Amino acid sequence: xxxxxxxxxRLTGEALCAGYDARRVLDGVDLxxxxxKLTVLLGPNGSGKxxxxxxxxxxxTPSAGRVCLDGQDIHRRNTREVARRLGILPQGxxxxxGLTVRQLVGMGRxxxxxxxxQDAAQDARAIREAMAYAxxxxxxxxxxxxxxxxxxxxxxxxxxxxxxxxxxxxxxPTTFLDLKVQVDLLDLLSRLAHEHGRxxxxxxxxxxxxxxxxxxxxxxxDGRIVTSGTPEAVFxxxxxxxxxxxxxxxxxDPHGQALVCVPARSGRGxxxxxxxHDARVAI
Amino acid sequence: xTHSASLNPPGDGAVESRRARDLGLAALLGLVLLASMGLSxxxxxxxxxxxxxxxxxxxxxxxxxxxxxxxxxxPRIVLAVxxxxxxxxxxxxxxGIVRNPLASPDVIGITSGAALAAVAFLxxxxxxxxxxxxxxxxxxxxxxxxxxxxLLAWQRGITxxxxxxxxxxxxAAMGAVTTLLIVISDDAAAMVAYVWLTxxxxxxxxxxxxxxxxxxxxxxxxxxxxxxxxxxMALGDHVAQGLGVNVLRSRLVLMACSVALAGAAVAFxxxxxxxxxxxxxxxxxxxxxxxxxxxxxxALIGALIVLYADLLGRVAFLPKDLPxxxxxxxxxxxxxxxxxxxTRVVTRG
Numbered sequence: 154x155x156x157x158x159x160x161x162x163r164l165t166g167e168a169l170c171a172g173y174d175a176r177r178v179l180d181g182v183d184l185x186x187x188x189x190k191l192t193v194l195l196g197p198n199g200s201g202k203x204x205x206x207x208x209x210x211x212x213x214t215p216s217a218g219r220v221c222l223d224g225q226d227i228h229r230r231n232t233r234e235v236a237r238r239l240g241i242l243p244q245g246x247x248x249x250x251g252l253t254v255r256q257l258v259g260m261g262r263x264x265x266x267x268x269x270x271q272d273a274a275q276d277a278r279a280i281r282e283a284m285a286y287a288x289x290x291x292x293x294x295x296x297x298x299x300x301x302x303x304x305x306x307x308x309x310x311x312x313x314x315x316x317x318x319x320x321x322x323x324x325x326p327t328t329f330l331d332l333k334v335q336v337d338l339l340d341l342l343s344r345l346a347h348e349h350g351r352x353x354x355x356x357x358x359x360x361x362x363x364x365x366x367x368x369x370x371x372x373x374x375d376g377r378i379v380t381s382g383t384p385e386a387v388f389x390x391x392x393x394x395x396x397x398x399x400x401x402x403x404x405x406d407p408h409g410q411a412l413v414c415v416p417a418r419s420g421r422g423x424x425x426x427x428x429x430h431d432a433r434v435a436i
Numbered sequence: 437x438t439h440s441a442s443l444n445p446p447g448d449g450a451v452e453s454r455r456a457r458d459l460g461l462a463a464l465l466g467l468v469l470l471a472s473m474g475l476s477x478x479x480x481x482x483x484x485x486x487x488x489x490x491x492x493x494x495x496x497x498x499x500x501x502x503x504x505x506x507x508x509x510x511p512r513i514v515l516a517v518x519x520x521x522x523x524x525x526x527x528x529x530x531x532g533i534v535r536n537p538l539a540s541p542d543v544i545g546i547t548s549g550a551a552l553a554a555v556a557f558l559x560x561x562x563x564x565x566x567x568x569x570x571x572x573x574x575x576x577x578x579x580x581x582x583x584x585x586x587l588l589a590w591q592r593g594i595t596x597x598x599x600x601x602x603x604x605x606x607x608a609a610m611g612a613v614t615t616l617l618i619v620i621s622d623d624a625a626a627m628v629a630y631v632w633l634t635x636x637x638x639x640x641x642x643x644x645x646x647x648x649x650x651x652x653x654x655x656x657x658x659x660x661x662x663x664x665x666x667x668x669m670a671l672g673d674h675v676a677q678g679l680g681v682n683v684l685r686s687r688l689v690l691m692a693c694s695v696a697l698a699g700a701a702v703a704f705x706x707x708x709x710x711x712x713x714x715x716x717x718x719x720x721x722x723x724x725x726x727x728x729x730x731x732x733x734x735a736l737i738g739a740l741i742v743l744y745a746d747l748l749g750r751v752a753f754l755p756k757d758l759p760x761x762x763x764x765x766x767x768x769x770x771x772x773x774x775x776x777x778x779t780r781v782v783t784r785g
Contacts, residue, residue: 212674236680243674249535251725252670263668264680268661316679 160188163352164209164227164239164320168218171208178204180376181218186320191346191353193363196373197397202356203244203324205373209354210241210322222320236264240318244325244356246309248297254308255293258284261315279315287311287341303334310341320352321345328358335359339366360397364388365411372396388412458723458733465736469517472740476513476747477505481754512640516746516760517739518648519637519705520715524738525659526698527712528719528730529690532666534596540713541698543600544691545581547709548607550702552614553577555629559621570632571647571703578699581610586691593684594691635708635761637746644704651700655693656735662690663728708745710765711738714772741768 162185172178178201186192186209194202207213209220211227220227227235240261248257261283262276284290287307292300297308306326313321326342327335343366345351357363363370364384371381374396380387393399393414401414477489482504484492492505523541530539541547557573586594589602614633618626631638665686668676673683698712715738716730722737723729745763752758 207674210678212677232677232682233680236678239678241674241678243672243678246672246675249670249725253725256725257671260668260671260679263664266664268664313678 162186162188163223164354165221166205166209166215166218167221169205169208169215169220170217171204171213171215177216178376179208179215182373182376182378184209184371184378184381186352186354187369188352189346189350190368191343191355191366192369192371193367194354194356194371194373195360195363195396200373200396201376202371202373204376206322206324206354206356207243210239211235212241212243233264236316236318238318239320239322240313240316242309242313242321242323242326244328248305248308250296250298252297253294254289254297254300254311255280255284257297257308258289258311258315261312261317264316279317283311283314286314303330303337306330306334306338307341310338314345319350320354322354324356325358326355327362335362342366360388360393361411361413364413365406384412388414390414454724458729461722462732462736465733465740469736469739469743472743472747473513473517476743477509479747479751480504480509481751507642511642511645512637512746513743514645515640515648515704516637516742518645518652519701519708520711520738520740520742521735522648522652522655522697522701522738523709523711523742524715524719524734525656525731526694526701527709527738528716528727528734529659529666529694529697530712531716532670532727533687533690533694534600535670536596536600537717538713539600541694541702541709542607542712544603544695545585545606545610546578546695546698547702547707548610548614549581549584550574550578550699551633551707552581552610552617554632554703554706555614555617555621558625558629558632559617568643571644574703575699578702579695581606582691582695582699594687631759632706633761634759635706635764636749636759637705637742638757638759640704648700648704651696655696656731658689659693659731660728662686662693663726663731666690666727667725705742706759706761708742708761708764710761710768711741714768715741717772 164186166182166184169179169182169184170177178199180201182201182205184205194205196202204213208215209227211220211232214228222230222235222239227239258280259276262279265272265276265279281290284293287310289304289308289311292304292308297305300308310323310326313323323342327338330338339362342353342355346353346368367384369381370384370387372379372387372392379396380392388403390401390403393401393403399414400417402417403412403414405411406413474486474489478484478486482500484501484505488501489505492499492502493510526541526546527539530541530544531537533539534543551574553576554570554574556577557570561569585599585603585606588606589595589599591598618629621629665676665681668679668681669683669686671679676683698709702709716734718737719730719733723733741764742760745767746760748763748767749758749760
């Protein structure tokens with residue numbers, strides 16, 4: 154591990170191997186999810202980042218190795234008990250027709266409810282807070298399936314928040330959304346980690362957004378973790394080449410601190426095209 | 437406390453009024469059902485004024501009217517209600533689990549298995565041997581064929597789409613064998629088999645009611661304990677698991693309830709399973725979301741459908757007593773198409 158987390162990690166994967174049928178997708182992965190931080194899994198398609206997230210979320214059972222939550226094998230624990238500590242939002246969830254936002258968010262209370270024992274006041278408070286935090290209070294009585302993609306995703310996040318778990322795993326929560334909507338969602342998620350001490354693990358596709366928002370990046374290729382650490386340490390041209398086979402320059406956003414990668418177009422680098430362009434403008 | 441609490445969080449005025457509305461609707465449906473049962477008791481080849489029906493029910497006596505009301509009509513009416521409710525709940529469960537509005541007890545082989553067993557029973561023993569064993573054999577057929585569908589569809593768990601594909605395939609095969617058996621058996625047995633396949637409550641007796649009742653009493657409370665799990669699974673397996681639902685276990689419990697309900701209903705009344713398709717749809721248009729509300733509403737509507745289908749069969753073409761299945765499909769199918777058409781107009785308009 155490149156850096157030692159301040160508090161011991163509660164969710165860890167040890168020598169994880171997993172896959173679908175005969176195809177092995179994860180090949181001996183060790184990962185400790187840093188407490189109170191926003192960690193992003195990055196990697197090309199088929200690198201196993203979603204599979205790793207699903208295995209950590211107990212959706213997939215590993216063929217070898219184990220996932221520990223608070224020191225116990227997550228696949229042996231009562232699933233409802235796990236759900237009070239760990240919330241997950243799978244990729245592209247779909248709500249049934251006619252379900253209202255309030256009903257969807259209310260489903261987040263499921264692990265806290267029993268047939269014979271329900272704390273209505275506690276549930277109502279958690280739902281209200283979750284909707285307010287995700288900014289969907291005004292949509293409460295609308296049907297989820299009638300909302301825009303960004304609004305819908307905020308509703309799903311509100312559902313996970315109503316679950317009131319310390320750990321939250323999200324699989325590509327920003328895919329297919331407008332850039333502005335992606336930025337708003339990531340702002341929301343990073344506040345969860347930094348202001349509320351939640352531990353977040355995300356799969357993201359966009360390299361620059363990942364570098365801008367992640368406290369830690371985990372870069373994967375071919376079912377293994379290639380490197381992990383702070384964006385400062387691992388978001389380098391060398392690593393992008395190794396992990397994504399991408400020729401790119403990594404520069405610093407002149408108005409902030411974020412690192413930005415600029416893909417180099419094959420055949421001609423940016424330095425080669427820029428003067429020609431300038432020359433044409435001058436004429 | 438209600439079971440649907442997780443779908444309908446407390447502390448909201450709109451939700452409270454919605455809940456009151458749904459309760460009122462359930463009460464209304466219950467009253468309509470009771471009134472319909474009363475109406476049905478007065479009608480038949482020997483029309484009986486309501487006063488006489490009450491008198492026959494209230495006081496023990498040996499008269500023709502008492503016999504007609506207590507031993508012919510009442511068990512038949514009660515069985516119609518139980519069968520309709522069972523099929524509707526079975527259908528609501530399957531539509532929820534498979535997440536497909538076209539699912540019905542047919543698709544996982546319940547009806548075809550029961551039909552094959554019943555027809556085989558008739559072909560083997562003719563109409564001579566005690567006909568009381570027919571429901572037993574039909575129920576066994578339903579359970580065995582569903583078990584077979586499950587075993588064939590099992591692949592480290594059950595995925596709904598695979599279950600439906602295997603169910604439809606196996607149903608087609610069993611349907612072929614059923615037809616073959618009817619063709620080669622003698623005319624009398626073939627006629628009984630045919631009426632059974634259409635679905636009929638003809639000559640229902642109290643012992644049929646007693647055979648049907650335990651299945652409902654066992655399955656419906658069990659379904660209600662799983663209502664919230666069902667609502668969570670409607671969000672998809674992965675979300676449900678994330679919320680702490682043991683998806684495989686819940687699905688198996690619900691499936692078992694569905695098979696028990698539909699299997700028993702088909703065993704005692706034959707091929708009426710179309711009720712299992714339409715009743716949940718009608719119910720879903722009347723009540724809000726949430727399985728704990730849908731189930732009772734569907735049960736009441738299913739009961740009403742079978743009750744009126746049987747009433748029509750009894751009195752519309754006197755002196756002929758027609759199988760209820762004709763009216764369930766004959767009236768139900770156009771109504772179903774109309775419902776779908778109307779929803780499309782409403783959602784597009």
